[in-house]
Amino acid sequence: MAELYDKENEEHIVNGYVLRNVKTSEHRGQYDAKMHRKLYDDPAKRKHFKEEQFGNKKTVDDIYTKNKLHKNADAADRKYGSNHANSHKTHVDHTTPIAVVYKNMRDNPYVSNESIKNVANNEDNYKLTSGKFNQSKGAKTNSQYVKDNNITGEEKRILLSEQRKSEKAILKGICKETVKGMNQVA
Secondary structure, three states, X not given: OOEEEEOOOOEEEEOOEEEEOOOOOXXXXXXXXXXXXXXXXXXXXXXXXXXXXXXXXXXXXXXXXXXXXXXXXXXXHHHHOOOOHHHOEEEEEEOOOHHHHHHHHOOOOOOOHHHHHHHHOOHHHEEEEEHHHHHHHOOOOHHHHHHHHOOOHHHHHHHHHHHHHHHHXXXXXXXXXXXXXXXXHO
């Protein structure tokens, strides 16, 4: 999106369209995990997603590692012991990390912090996975994780496929939030 700002007339010119009286988003700097994670993560929504995915079941299969994931962390501790339990404790992974969503939206003048939070926490961006996997992945995309860890075969195919699904949902969310923001200023 090409955008110019004419200070004299207080107009934004976006892809040839003139927008007057546009209140742009506040300047957002580089992503800082300590500061931004709390602002853009939604633990309640992740918890709800986990509950929905498990339903009445006590275990589910990790989409990536194929390990059994336990709904209850204490059950994983009891069954696998402290040295192996993290491979069976359930985390909700942001397939496209919050940092990446933030980077893609931070300069968009039509989105709020709440918009960024909504997009990052879209259920299509969540996957149930093990604590061990999620912690080793950190703030990497699936493709970065595959490259950095020389992942091959079926696990690579699944990781990259899930990333494409997530990216599609993220892009759709960015478009929706941008249009919503533009409509508020029009």
